[in-house]
Amino acid sequence: MAVTETQTKYRYDFAEIESRWQKTWSETELFRAPERPDPKRGKFYLLVMFIYPSGDIHMGHFRNYIVGDAVARRQMMNGKDVLHPLGWDAFGLPAERAAIARKLNPADWTRENIELSRETLQKVGISFDWSREVVTCQPDYYRWSQWLFLRLFEKGLAYRKNGLVNWCPGCLTVLANEQVVDGKCERCDSEVEKKELEQWYFKITDYADRLIDSLDNLPGWPENVKTMQREWIGRSYGAEVEFEVDSCGLKIPVFTTRLDTIYGVTFMALAPESEIVKTLTMTAKKREEVEAYRKQALLKRDIERGGEGEEKTGVDTGVCAINPYNGEKVPIWVADYVLAHYGSGAVMGVPANDTRDLAFVEKYGLPVIQILKRADGAETKYGEVIPIAESVTINSGDFSDLDSAVAIERMAKRAEKEGFGKLATQFKLRDWLISRQRYWGTPIPIIHCPDCGLVADENLPVILPNVTEYAPKGRSPLADVPEFVNVSCPKCGGKAKRDTDTMDTFMCSAWYHLRYLDPKNDGAAFDSAKANAWLPIDKYIGGITHATGHLMYFRFMTKFLHDLGLVDVDEPASELFNHGMVADSSGKVMSKSRGNVVSPIELMEKRGVDVTRLAMYFTAPSEREVLWSEAAVTGVEKFLLNKVYQLTDFYDSTAGELKHYFKQSELDSAGWTLYLSLNQKIKRATDDFDRLQFNTVISAMMELQRDLERSQTTSVQLKNKVVFSLTQILAPLAPHLAEEIWSQLGHTDSVFKSRWPEHDEGAMQGDLITVAVQINGKLRAEVRIAPDASAEDALNAARSHERVQAHIQGRRIVKEIYIPGRILNIVVK
């Protein structure tokens, strides 16, 4: 039986209370957001990262959604129009893999999973506006993902490219860079291989500057996330300079951030994958050596080539490059420490001021030329990188004896004048590889026509066909569906073939925040006016794990839609909040692969939703990691059942209309003390709520309840006010119980339609306050003085205190400090 028996006169039948209120909320459409917010009320768009349906809700989800729920309900009580939607990130590899393992159709498996998870979340009482639910694997959603793809294609931002890509031999598909962690597939842990394939990319690099620069306009985003994004985008300012090859006249561009070191170049190094290597003229013998080296280098895993400890290897091509500044010839090597995808895949080797280049020349006996000294004259070592601001050029021809910054500027000017180079910017960020050779995803709406080339299929949606064989085999399962593949070209009507890859799941989540704003629209992805009315997202809540993946794509897509004129905002979310992870009691993050996932359901059924919620809130502030343990439940359960549930005992329905503010003259002394406490607690709870620090909100309410219980005051009006405030402040955290009490207090409307209590600034401190007295910084006494006492009065009070006297007797007072209302310190010698 879902009843917790206590020694009290009430039976807390939580199951009955919870289901009754959930039903009422649903029937009264309490959480239904208006199509457009009322400007008079103000809006609050609260977005929580949506769910990947790969199993039922676990403690991690639970925490994510109850944190969002508390914020949403708090904002409702702030009088705002609140939009709090949820949907399902239903396409993708894990769903497909789970379905294969269970020999189920991914569509069926996903649908069942969604049903189950939705039901659980409804039992948790999360205030979602379910009328806006979106499911990304349904045609009414993915047709607009396809539509977006075509808009990117139109603008040249979706393109095909042949190149070496990350290939996961476990999932048998390509992966984006973000999906490769330490050289392994983030999903299945297989060692990621390199494969040459023609794939679809989104040109996110076109937005690199904006993605970095507008981070400065996001004060509501945590610094660590912004830093991670800046580093991931990795912008470097420098110059691009061409070196001519002596044997064939080919010009090789190199990017450098230190143009001021160019007189110190003693070799050039090319990445093994570089196209330039293939076109270089060299002797047959050298060609053979180079080819052998390349083959072997390409076999190496990235980790073996990377890592600072790894030994540098290379092979001399036998040809030379000419330094455009001094005409010196330097040998061209092929070396696998050079990355093909960064800059031009070619590096000018300056061993004097680069650790890696020095390691290379030391191995192969190449020379070192010193070209920098420290501005302060301190010694420098070979290989040491001296920051631009601290270095001066030497041995650099016309550019000697210049501050590095000046040298760079003048050298770049000369390069530009003579046409062999210019200032340039480089990014680490690479274009977003979006094609996947898998079944369970959004089909790419492109037709390959032998005559017209790549043709957009505007006849959307391109429906994902049903297939019986989903198992990956290295090419998309869609390629084996002739009726899907064979189509006529929309342009010329001739025979053509459909693209058989599907899109990366991150595409679905890159724009879902906009679909919520107009989820039923079947004529457009969303209506701009409706979207603009709710944007930007006021608070976006999710885990830190998406710092460089989803959050980058989500910002990119918003900027793109802004450029199309479809949304006013350039950034999707003005505030981002990362809640902490939930780990098991030994500190391991809960995950299905570890098998340590704890479900909240059992606990909810045993002790009630509100108790379970409060236990999670009370354990730690929202941003911190939680080591979940059921031991946390005891305290809050006692509080809710024995104290909060009995609050109506302190309520007197005959006291007349609720009074919010009291004057000291209206209350007895115990009443005034209680009133002071009430206002302090309201202020604390309100501030802590804004910081999502619910643990201290709860402790403030525990204190307030105790003050109420123990108060000797005879003012029933004040007690009523305390009961009301306590119920309201707890409402976003324990919504069912609060709603129940609220109705017992005689309300017919929801507690969430009531206004959050405001503290009475005038009643924050009593007529006398306690001030600590220190002698030489050590606490010796406490004195009771008026809050507005002058420093002189305060000091007099302190000096006449017995304890203080004992400590200052026979000593000389050197200094006296009084910080009004806080502390008093007497310095004696």
Next chain:
RNA sequence: GCGAGAAUGGCGGAAUUGGUAGACGCGCAGGAUUUAGGAUCCUGUCCUUAAUCGGGGUGGGGGUUCGAGUCCCCCUUCUCGCACCA
């Protein structure tokens, strides 16, 4: 290696700008009530001390200050991110 963050009782954690360290809760101890209780209520609970006298105490060491958990420097450990990006 580089960057960011963290370290507070037996435990989870409090302490917005430097101002009474350990709120609140768990656990533990003692007591009350009870046929009994793993229920409820009360009291105590950082260490030291006979003590509500005093002394010490926020990972370790130094500094600034009347005053440091909070600011600065060095070190240790842990977490996260990046990891040959020229």
